[in-house]
Amino acid sequence: xxxxxxxxxxxxxxxxxxxxxxxxxxxxxxxxxxxxxxxxxxxxxxxxxxxxxxxxxxxxxxxxxxxxxxxxxxxxxxxxxxxxxxxxxxxxxxxxxxxxxxxxxxxxxxxxxxxxxxxxxxxxxxxxxxxxxxxxxxxxxxxxxxxxxxxxxxxxxxxxxxxxxxxxxxxxxxxxxxxxxxxxxxxxxxxxxxxxxxxxxxxxxxxxxxxxxxxxxxxxxxxxxxxxxxxxxxxxxxxxxxxxxxxxxxxxxxxxxxxxxxxxxxxxxxxxxxxxxxxxxxxxxxxxxxxxxxxxxxxxxxxxxxxxxxxxxxxxxxxxxxxxxxxxxxx
Numbered sequence: 001x002x003x004x005x006x007x008x009x010x011x012x013x014x015x016x017x018x019x020x021x022x023x024x025x026x027x028x029x030x031x032x033x034x035x036x037x038x039x040x041x042x043x044x045x046x047x048x049x050x051x052x053x054x055x056x057x058x059x060x061x062x063x064x065x066x067x068x069x070x071x072x073x074x075x076x077x078x079x080x081x082x083x084x085x086x087x088x089x090x091x092x093x094x095x096x097x098x099x100x101x102x103x104x105x106x107x108x109x110x111x112x113x114x115x116x117x118x119x120x121x122x123x124x125x126x127x128x129x130x131x132x133x134x135x136x137x138x139x140x141x142x143x144x145x146x147x148x149x150x151x152x153x154x155x156x157x158x159x160x161x162x163x164x165x166x167x168x169x170x171x172x173x174x175x176x177x178x179x180x181x182x183x184x185x186x187x188x189x190x191x192x193x194x195x196x197x198x199x200x201x202x203x204x205x206x207x208x209x210x211x212x213x214x215x216x217x218x219x220x221x222x223x224x225x226x227x228x229x230x231x232x233x234x235x236x237x238x239x240x241x242x243x244x245x246x247x248x249x250x251x252x253x254x255x256x257x258x259x260x261x262x263x264x265x266x267x268x269x270x271x272x273x274x275x276x277x278x279x280x281x282x283x284x285x286x287x288x289x290x291x292x293x294x295x296x297x298x299x300x301x302x303x304x305x306x307x308x309x310x311x312x313x314x315x316x317x318x319x320x321x322x323x324x325x326x327x328x329x330x331x
Contacts, residue, residue: 005316005320008316008319008320009316012312012313012315012316013312015308015312016305016308016309016312019304019305019308020068020301020304020305020308021064023300023301023304024060024063024064024067024301025060027295027297027300027301028060028063033054033056033102033295033296033297034047034050034051034054034056036294036295037050037102037103037294037295037296038050054102067093067099067301068093069093069097093305096109097109098112098298098301098302098305099298099301099302100298101291101296101298101299102294102295102296102297102298102299103290103291103294103296103299104296104299108298108299108302109302111287111299112284112287112302112303112306115282115283115284115287116283116284116306118188118195118281118282118283118284119272119276119283119284119285121195121196121199122199122202122203122206122272122275122276122281122283123206123268123269123272123310125196125199125200125203125207126202126203126204126206126207126210126268126271126272127207127210127261127268129203129204129207129211130207130210130211130214130264130268131214131261133207133211133214133215134210134211134212134213134214134215134218135214135215135218135254135257137153137156137157137211137215137218137219138153138214138215138216138217138218138219138222139218139219139222140153141153141154141215141219142218142219142222142223142226145219145223150219153215153219154216154219156212157212157213157215157216158212159212160208160209160211160212161209161212161213161216163208163209164209165205165206165208165209165271165274165275165278166274166278168205168208169202169205169274169275169278169279170278172201172204172205173185173186173201173278173279176201177201183197183198183200183201184197184198184201186198186278186279186280186281187279187280187281187282188281188282198279198281199281201279202275202276202278202279202281205275205278205279206268206271206272206275209267209271210264210267210268213260213264214257214260217256217257217260218253218254218257221253221255221256221257222253224253225253258318259318261314261318265310265311265314265315265318269307269310269311272284272285273285273286273288273289277289284303284306284307287299287303288300288303288307291303
């Protein structure tokens with residue numbers, strides 16, 4: 001098991017590095033952060049000074065090496081790094097230094113530290129709703145297959161998969177928040193209870209597609225499992241329908257669902273960006289859009305790194321859970 005985790009962790013680190021390289025290259029060709037940050041009326045001298053100060057005058061490979069912390073940088077003081085010529089530039093990702101935001105003019109790590117817990121709350125609640133609603137609906141549909149209950153649940157999952165977040169989000173906001181007043185219109189609230197209350201509606205909207213997918217997968221796998229020989233044997237021994245369903249059916253049918261959790265994390269993260277924008281939830285998703293609009297390269301890179309790490313950790317945990325349920329996948 002230790003060897004399996006070590007191999008999986010190595011692939012996760014490699015995938016994260018690939019994501020960093022690709023996004024860094026895209027930021028390099030997206031535009032000039034100096035002109036965007038300083039505004040359209042900035043002089044050439046001011047733009048040049050900004051580029052030199054932030055290390056943007058260097059070749060892309062030198063910038064990437066400096067950002068990763070493997071370039072030729074020296075520590076100037078406790079606030080950051082500088083190149084030998086005195087300009088700061090990117091440096092120190094391996095030591096936890098994400099640089100300084102162009103727009104906020106404060107260390108990116110400080111901004112990320114404020115936003116990460118909010119996104120974790122939203123994503124965690126969405127994942128919980130996905131599993132509770134999706135798995136439960138799938139079990140009910142499988143147990144009541146070929147009935148109106150099964151047909152209704154499957155129709156609901158079809159609708160849930162077909163409607164994207166940017167459609168369901170505004171509709172839910174208008175109906176449940178504006179018209180009925182059941183949920184706050186948006187924002188984050190003050191205090192732990194208010195945070196959870198403000199997160200309920202966006203988390204439910206974020207969970208719609210995942211819950212529908214889990215329900216369909218759980219129904220299909222549970223129906224197949226209930227046809228296996230060991231289930232027939234359990235019935236022949238006199239076990240009741242509910243005991244057969246949960247003791248021999250649900251447990252064995254959960255393996256594909258656990259695998260699906262890791263595969264659905266990128267979609268959950270991507271949906272969080274849209275959901276946070278619709279509901280004005282001040283997390284990493286909203287921060288990503290703001291940083292892209294401002295061409296705030298240090299902030300964009302930091303958010304991408306955080307999202308990549310979150311996805312890889314989720315995939316790793318899902319793989320470990322699958323390996324624990326089915327030793328055959330450990331290799």
